[in-house]
Amino acid sequence: EVQLVESGGGLVQPGGSLRLSCAASGFTFTNYAMNWVRQAPGKGLEWVSGIGNNGVRTYYADSVKGRFTISRDNSKNTLYLQMNSLRAEDTALYYCAPLNSADYWGQGTLVTVSS
C-alpha cells in the first residue's frame, strides 16, 4: 500500500522555523521527483517546491525562494522541507506528492504562523 505521511507542522511565530518531513512507503521512492504543495485555509492549491529523484535539482515558487529548502534522503525514503523566516501567509496545509508522475498524496501537515 502506498503511503505518504507528512509530519512536523505546528504553530510557530512569524519569523520562526519549522522542518516538515514526508515519509514514503509502498513505492520506489527513488524513481520519483517529489513536490510540496500547500493549501491555505479555504483557498486553492499552490505548488511550493520540487526536487528531482536524486536530489540534485531543486525548484521553488517565488513566494518561498530564499526562505524554504527542499531536500530528500533516499536511504530513508523521506522528503523534507526546511521553512525559515515564516510569515502569516505561509499558514496552510502542506502536502507532499510526486504530482504528475503518480497520484500519491499524504494527508497533509498543518502549519500555522501566528503570534
Add this chain to the structure above:
Amino acid sequence: DIQMTQSPSSLSASVGDRVTITCRASQGISSGLAWYQQKPGKAPKSLISAASSLQSGVPSRFSGSGSGTDFTLTISSLQPEDFATYYCQQYNTYPPSFGGGTKVEMK
C-alpha cells in the same frame, strides 16, 4: 511563470446535468495539463493527465479536452459523489501551477 485561469469559480448543478469547466493557460502548454478533484478534508485526486487521458479507475463520465492554451473538463452526467472542487494544473513548464479551482455545488 504560467498562470492558469479557471472558470467559473463556482457553479450550481443538479444530478444528471452536464457540467463543463474551462481552464486557460497564459501561454501554450501543449497537452501538459492535469485535472484534480478535491473533496472537503481530503487530498486532491487525479482525474485526467495529458489533457485527455483518464486516470485508472476514474468513471468515464469525466472527460478532458484541449491543447495549447484552452482546456475543458466535462462531466457528462453529474452524480452525487461529483460535488467537489476541481483544479487544473499545468506541468509542461516549471514551475507547475494550478488554476484557482471550480466548486461544483448542488442546485
